[in-house]
Amino acid sequence: MLILTRRGGEGIMVGADVEITILEVGEDHVRLGISAPRDVRVLRKELKEEVERENRLAASSVARRAPRLAAPLAPGGLDRP
Amino acid sequence: MKVSVGIALGEREELIQVEEEDLISFPRGIIGFEEFGRYALFSLEQGLYLLQTVSDPHVGFVLLDPTALDPDYPLAFPEEEKEPLGLGKDEQPVLLCITTLSQEGAPETVNLRAPIAINPAIRVGTQVVLQDSGYPTRGLISRFAGRGGGSEPLGRCTSPSPSPASVPDAGVDQC
Numbered sequence: 001m002l003i004l005t006r007r008g009g010e011g012i013m014v015g016a017d018v019e020i021t022i023l024e025v026g027e028d029h030v031r032l033g034i035s036a037p038r039d040v041r042v043l044r045k046e047l048k049e050e051v052e053r054e055n056r057l058a059a060s061s062v063a064r065r066a067p068r069l070a071a072p073l074a075p076g077g078l079d080r081p
Numbered sequence: 082m083k084v085s086v087g088i089a090l091g092e093r094e095e096l097i098q099v100e101e102e103d104l105i106s107f108p109r110g111i112i113g114f115e116e117f118g119r120y121a122l123f124s125l126e127q128g129l130y131l132l133q134t135v136s137d138p139h140v141g142f143v144l145l146d147p148t149a150l151d152p153d154y155p156l157a158f159p160e161e162e163k164e165p166l167g168l169g170k171d172e173q174p175v176l177l178c179i180t181t182l183s184q185e186g187a188p189e190t191v192n193l194r195a196p197i198a199i200n201p202a203i204r205v206g207t208q209v210v211l212q213d214s215g216y217p218t219r220g221l222i223s224r225f226a227g228r229g230g231g232s233e234p235l236g237r238c239t240s241p242s243p244s245p246a247s248v249p250d251a252g253v254d255q256c
Contacts (some may be wrong), residue, residue: 010102012082018220031255038096038164039108040109041109041112043112043210044212047210047212048112048183048210051113051192051194051195052112052113052216054179054181054192054195055111055112055113055114055179055192055208056113056181057181058143058182058192059114059139059140059142060139061181061183062089062131062141062142062143062182063089063138063139063140063141063180064091065091065184065185065186073212075177
């Protein structure tokens, strides 16, 4: 892991497109500003992990328990506004 | 051109032909499944949908329309998520929420925190995390059943569940 020391107002570049700026350093927290291209998803780590876990549970529940979905499947379904 | 979409149904697998132009592209993937960018959407019975990647029969999601449970959902959709979907300021995506099926194969919980947002006009989708919304990732559907059209915001624990006896507790967010 790369370890850097930065002060408030300073920044870090990750690759050519992702910029992290140290906005504020408090006693037990740091405020960061992050700018990234639209195809890069920026999330708090614990939230990303929670959603990922839930998505995996959801997908495996479908793969294991969905025989009743065998009813005729119609493509589309986006006619609503 | 037709594309074959495999769907794992327990022990067996169903192959369904879908027009390629009907596929929905997910440039950022779905969280935890970033390697899959192309999905087919199927209508199921009872207002449910199946979002199935064309790349793996075992990766599919059963979705429901959250506005059927709460017409006000979501309280706010982040503006910065619109541009990647090709939506203007005054346009809204179609939002569908991922459910987890019970042992019996019926939707049991719903992820209101991280809905699937789709722009049907250009068939592009993404999973949006409503970061500070207070919506649960694992809301019990039975909690909201029969509450459609009610004034209580979906999934936000403003009052005790009306019928706690029927609500299984194990591993489920109770706020």
